[in-house]
Amino acid sequence: MIITTTPTLEGRPVRDYLGIVTGEAIIGANIFKDLFAAVRDVVGGRSSAYERALSNARAHALREMAERAADRGANAVVSVDLDYEVINNMLMVTAAGTAVET
Numbered sequence: 001m002i003i004t005t006t007p008t009l010e011g012r013p014v015r016d017y018l019g020i021v022t023g024e025a026i027i028g029a030n031i032f033k034d035l036f037a038a039v040r041d042v043v044g045g046r047s048s049a050y051e052r053a054l055s056n057a058r059a060h061a062l063r064e065m066a067e068r069a070a071d072r073g074a075n076a077v078v079s080v081d082l083d084y085e086v087i088n089n090m091l092m093v094t095a096a097g098t099a100v101e102t
Contacts, residue, residue, distance in 0.1 A: 001066045002076035002102075009076060009102055018072040018099040023064030025057040026092045054091065058082065061095040074099035 002009060061082070069077045080097035 001070060001074070003062060003066060003080055003097070004076070004078055005080050007079045009078065012076075012102040014078070014100045014102055016101040018069070018074050018101060021065050021068040021072070021074075021077060021097060021099045023061040023066070023068065023095045024092065025060040025064070026087075026090055027053055027057050028090050054084075054093070057091060057093040058095075061093045065095040065097060069097075069099035072099050074101055076100050076102050 002012075008014070062080075065077060065080070077097040077099055080095060083094045083096075085092045085094075
């Protein structure tokens with residue numbers, strides 16, 4: 001499955017547009033991650049726990065989106081957009097794009 005933020009795939013014309021597909025991931029931040037992140041905010045540095053959580057959430061959202069595209073018979077998703085939101089100490093990552101057949 002080709003996943004791209006561009007609206008087209010060079011050298012591969014789109015034969016059929018199969019609709020919008022999405023994938024979502026919501027992860028909770030536990031109190032220990034919050035505590036260590038707060039300490040790092042005060043003393044500086046990066047929070048590797050949050051970076052790993054964000055990376056995992058993004059990968060999950062993209063994988064879910066690709067699975068939904070495959071269910072429609074797509075072999076690519078174009079114009080992918082990633083959105084990040086924090087809701088009540090939970091991180092939500094949403095991936096959305098257009099499923100296509102090339």
